[in-house]
Amino acid sequence: xxxxxQSSDDVAARAANSRLVRDFGLLIKSATRLEQRIDSAxxxxxxxxxxxxxxxxxxxxxxxxxxxxxxxxDNLTLxxxxxxRLIDRMEEAGLVRRVPSAEDRxxxxxxxTADGRAAFLQAAAVHAQVVEKYFVKPLTADDYTxxxxxxxxxxxxxxxxxx
Amino acid sequence: xxxxxQSSDDVAARAANSRLVRDFGLLIKSATRLEQRIDSAxxxxxxxxxxxxxxxxxxxxxxxxxxxxxxxxDNLTLxxxxxxRLIDRMEEAGLVRRVPSAEDRxxxxxxxTADGRAAFLQAAAVHAQVVEKYFVKPLTADDYTxxxxxxxxxxxxxxxxxx
DNA sequence: AGTCAGCAATTGACTAGTCAGCGATTGAGA
DNA sequence: TCTCAATCGCTGACTAGTCAATTGCTGACT
Numbered sequence: 001x002x003x004x005x006q007s008s009d010d011v012a013a014r015a016a017n018s019r020l021v022r023d024f025g026l027l028i029k030s031a032t033r034l035e036q037r038i039d040s041a042x043x044x045x046x047x048x049x050x051x052x053x054x055x056x057x058x059x060x061x062x063x064x065x066x067x068x069x070x071x072x073x074d075n076l077t078l079x080x081x082x083x084x085r086l087i088d089r090m091e092e093a094g095l096v097r098r099v100p101s102a103e104d105r106x107x108x109x110x111x112x113t114a115d116g117r118a119a120f121l122q123a124a125a126v127h128a129q130v131v132e133k134y135f136v137k138p139l140t141a142d143d144y145t146x147x148x149x150x151x152x153x154x155x156x157x158x159x160x161x162x163x
Numbered sequence: 164x165x166x167x168x169q170s171s172d173d174v175a176a177r178a179a180n181s182r183l184v185r186d187f188g189l190l191i192k193s194a195t196r197l198e199q200r201i202d203s204a205x206x207x208x209x210x211x212x213x214x215x216x217x218x219x220x221x222x223x224x225x226x227x228x229x230x231x232x233x234x235x236x237d238n239l240t241l242x243x244x245x246x247x248r249l250i251d252r253m254e255e256a257g258l259v260r261r262v263p264s265a266e267d268r269x270x271x272x273x274x275x276t277a278d279g280r281a282a283f284l285q286a287a288a289v290h291a292q293v294v295e296k297y298f299v300k301p302l303t304a305d306d307y308t309x310x311x312x313x314x315x316x317x318x319x320x321x322x323x324x325x326x
Numbered sequence: 327a328g329t330c331a332g333c334a335a336t337t338g339a340c341t342a343g344t345c346a347g348c349g350a351t352t353g354a355g356a
Numbered sequence: 357t358c359t360c361a362a363t364c365g366c367t368g369a370c371t372a373g374t375c376a377a378t379t380g381c382t383g384a385c386t
Binding site: 016023025054124143151 | 171172173174175176178179180183184186187188189190191192193194195196197198199200217219220221223224225226240280281283284287290291294295296297298299300301302306307309310311312313314315316317318319320321
């Protein structure tokens with residue numbers, strides 16, 4: 001009856017082996033491993049997590065700019081409650097401080113302490129080493145520009161439909 | 164004394180704004196968001212997590228192949244205890260079953276149940292939709308091949324020095 | 327045959343995040 | 357001016373993972 005009989009196993013195997021599934025898996029896996037390398041190097045050598053470094057990067061980008069927790073949550077990929085707890089830990093560690101906003105009494109502005117800036121500079125060096133080793137060195141200059149271009153397009157698609 | 168005086172703020176700002184930091188941030192952020200989209204679509208429409216789908220993909224790839232938890236842990240980016248608990252949840256949900264290995268009594272082989280294979284087929288369709296939308300559609304065919312090529316190189320670098 | 331170093335899986339205690347719901351504050355419209 | 361929906365940050369309860377220590381088993385060396 002069935003001209004090309006195939007078990008559900010075969011159908012499943014075909015889906016599991018599809019090009020798209022493999023390629024997409026590679027993206028997720030590489031990014032995850034990369035982040036794990038960075039994170040463990042930072043913890044070992046500076047005692048801070050990768051997420052904390054992301055906060056410091058954002059806070060040091062434009063010195064003097066007011067940054068609320070909401071803005072941080074949007075920048076990092078984090079919920080607002082996750083951000084609350086993250087800033088709790090960083091404040092505890094003396095890296096940042098919360099300052100009530102003068103304009104809106106709901107918002108807590110976050111700013112780096114002197115220690116936080118010092119930690120940032122040290123962490124940035126470690127970060128740079130790992131990024132260089134696994135992100136830059138394996139690629140030709142051309143690969144690199146293509147890669148970041150493609151990532152930019154993906155990011156745009158993600159940003160476009162907020163869902 | 165100092166020919167080009169610059170505060171530590173400026174140094175920090177320069178580091179925070181460097182090309183490499185931004186590009187690398189883009190990779191991590193895009194991958195994270197992509198995974199979150201997939202995960203929430205899967206939870207909503209199939210009741211399984213993205214990690215569980217990864218397990219099912221691995222188990223359905225070569226039907227009949229024996230796969231141990233250790234192998235799964237290596238494939239997913241997970242510790243062995245994380246894998247134990249993941250398989251606990253999946254077994255609970257009726258998606259997989261643990262079978263003691265005949266050759267080595269330490270190892271637990273993991274195999275998909277009929278329900279697990281059915282869930283896989285349904286989840287693969289949802290996965291494909293999201294991947295199509297945010298990973299394939301935003302890119303030209305050329306971008307796509309370049310991107311996966313570059314990711315392959317990064318993956319190789321990560322794999323090469325096991326650290 | 328007997329020892330022992332090493333590996334698979336598991337467990338307890340912990341960490342870093344999520345979600346749902348809350349109180350305070352804001353600002354736009356009646 | 358008052359109201360009320362929306363927004364910011366916080367909290368309790370939970371989830372999915374980590375690490376360190378443990379158990380049982382294996383296989384290589386003596």
